[in-house]
Amino acid sequence: MDKLTRLGVLFRLLWRLLVLVLTFGLAYVTAFVAFPYLDKRLPLLEALLLLYLALAYLGIPAIIRFWRLAIRPNHIPLYAVTPDGWPSDPVNIVILAKNQQQLISAMAAAGWQQADKANLKNLAKMLWAVLLNRPYATAPFSSLHLFGRAQDIGFQIQQGNPPTPRHRHHVRFWRLPLTPGEHARFWQIALQDLLIGKREVWVGAATHDIAPFAIRWRSGQITHLIDEMTDRERDFLIDSLKQAKALGSLTTVKAGQPLRFRGQTFGVNIVADGYVKVVKLRRFYR
Known part of the structure; x- marks a missing residue:
């Protein structure tokens, strides 16, 4: 092992130790400082709820982001990742389009609604719709990252009655x-x-939300439960484009070996066949 490699190993060990210290520090402050303070001023249930929100949405994500500053995620291009760098939805479809407007038009013809931006107002509106089981056809998505950035656009078909x-x-x-x-x-x-020709490449990750509530095992945050057989959702999307006569051609690209990995929520093991389906849209969709 050369000197540079030894320094790298030492740095990673020290970084892990620092993260461990911060984790214990967060646990100590939560149990012996924050909780006693809140318990004196709020009913027990409200104090516990406030602590949960602070830990799940601020404290634990902050430590994970700090960890990821030095410990980079190890994933192949078949994954989109969370903002913290953890593998999430498999990348399973690519659409070749003349431009973004052609993509939007084709998806609309196939029955897909474009998702709203995930700002505070829209997220609150979605939470209200989920809790009361009310329609919100263009509800926003949480952010996943590919190419070093969050998704550019998203689409959905909601289910239920209504x-x-x-x-x-x-x-x-x-x-x-x-x-x-x-x-x-x-x-x-x-x-x-x-x-061939001037076409934009839109790389996609298609999944199916099958239940409104699940817990992310790394942070304790509340999210949707997805169907672990993600290839079915890719094929559902392609079938919808076929039925709308928007599909010009379909090609299969092998992106890796068949995959099975632990999902973001308890009890979900994501399954993917290792292939990406490439859809070229028909020209008349503008």
């Missing part, structure tokens, strides 16, 4: 960067034979 955000088919898309970046080269090589 259809609500509790159960929905949904897909996130990232436009492939024109310049090489995180994983971009992989897609440029994989799709080089298909990129």
